[in-house]
Amino acid sequence: MSVDGRLLAGMSILAAVVESGSFSRAGEVLGLSASGVSRAISRLEVRLGIRLLDRTTRTLHLTSEGAALYERVSPHLNGIEEAASYVSGAADTVRGTLRVSLNPLFSRYVLADKLSLLRERHPNLQLVVLQQPDVGDMVAEGIDVAVRFGPQPQSTMTSRLLLRTRVLTVAAPSYLARRGRPSHPDALREHDCLQFIDPRTSKPFDWEFHRGHEMRIVDTRGPLTTTDPDLMLRACIAGDGVAQVLALGVEALLASGELVELFPDWPGETYPLYIVRPSRRLAPAAVEAFMDFCHEISASPRV
Numbered sequence: 001m002s003v004d005g006r007l008l009a010g011m012s013i014l015a016a017v018v019e020s021g022s023f024s025r026a027g028e029v030l031g032l033s034a035s036g037v038s039r040a041i042s043r044l045e046v047r048l049g050i051r052l053l054d055r056t057t058r059t060l061h062l063t064s065e066g067a068a069l070y071e072r073v074s075p076h077l078n079g080i081e082e083a084a085s086y087v088s089g090a091a092d093t094v095r096g097t098l099r100v101s102l103n104p105l106f107s108r109y110v111l112a113d114k115l116s117l118l119r120e121r122h123p124n125l126q127l128v129v130l131q132q133p134d135v136g137d138m139v140a141e142g143i144d145v146a147v148r149f150g151p152q153p154q155s156t157m158t159s160r161l162l163l164r165t166r167v168l169t170v171a172a173p174s175y176l177a178r179r180g181r182p183s184h185p186d187a188l189r190e191h192d193c194l195q196f197i198d199p200r201t202s203k204p205f206d207w208e209f210h211r212g213h214e215m216r217i218v219d220t221r222g223p224l225t226t227t228d229p230d231l232m233l234r235a236c237i238a239g240d241g242v243a244q245v246l247a248l249g250v251e252a253l254l255a256s257g258e259l260v261e262l263f264p265d266w267p268g269e270t271y272p273l274y275i276v277r278p279s280r281r282l283a284p285a286a287v288e289a290f291m292d293f294c295h296e297i298s299a300s301p302r303v
Contacts, residue, residue: 010044011073013037014052018062018070094289095124101132101146104229105249106162106273106294114297121293125286133199133227138278145290146276149246150200157276158283160291162298164270165248167208170259174239182242185209185218185263192241193220197227207244210268246271273298 016026017037024034032040045052052066062070102111107129118125132141134148138157152159169185175192182188188207195204204225209216222241226232233250236243237258253259275294277287 007044007047010040010047011069012077013040014044014066014070015074015077017041017053017060022060093124094122094285096284096286097126097128098144098286098290099128099130099142100290101130101136101138101141101143101148103134103147103149103273104131105149105246106147106298107131109249110297111294114293117297118290118293122286122289125289127290138276144277144287147273147294148276149271149273150198151272152274152276157278159274159276160295162273162275162295163248164272165246166267167244167269167271168247168250168254169207169209169242169244169262169266170236170250170254171242171262172237172239172259173257175236175241176260178239181260182262185216185266188218188220188242191220191222193222194232194235194241194243195220195222195225196229196232196244197225199227205244208269209263209266211266212268215268248273 013026013030013032016029017023020026020029022034023037023041026032027034027037030037041053048069050065051063052069054061054063118127130143132143132146134150138146147162169188171181179191182191185207193207197203198205207218207220209218220242224232224235224240229245232243233245235241236245237253242262250259254261275291277283277291283291
């Protein structure tokens, strides 16, 4: 026997009759006439093939089969009501568990130090933080909110810009001592340039250089091509080649001298970071609160 809306409605009406004690009082609760309630119970009995209620002109009593059915159904009906109340409240109350996919640079260098503030503001909010590529089907993966680098495609997603961080061309002092420091981006054609693959195209990113209205794309080659940003960064620190990296996350390496920015006079290239949710429809308060919080903590100036 399939479970459909009519069966569920019939069970709800049966529960109202049992709990109110009469067809007329159940009808008042449900917004139906007493005869409408009676017909609904009769239809349910026909569907199930059993008598649920013994009726007299003055009283109603559950049959043994009706009592057994009510005993088993009532907890589920209460659960449905509680779930509906919870979801309705979720539209206004920041609570529950969010599955969030966060770019590791954002989670490490922007969010991590602010988690205590998030918990202070929203003590009933729990995060399940996943680190996934900046692509993928959020709905299929059960993701409520994602923080992703790169331009976001036109879709049913709702995206909000969090920040733009500079794209820097860097090398280790050991590499520069061995190969010399390039004086112009065009000179990189003669250097070992570590390549990072764009997850959207599965091809290495172009090496772009921006200065005012001037933009150059330089054809580069190198000994390493990877999708692992940590591997590329560590190889660069070890002196294996020149890399293009995001300023977010390498400030300490530049300050300590482990890396050197090669072309500070070409400062114009930036890369955007967005926060995204799957639908333009009304979002639960927890989603909106987390998005607002991420926007707030991203608002400080970035290099």
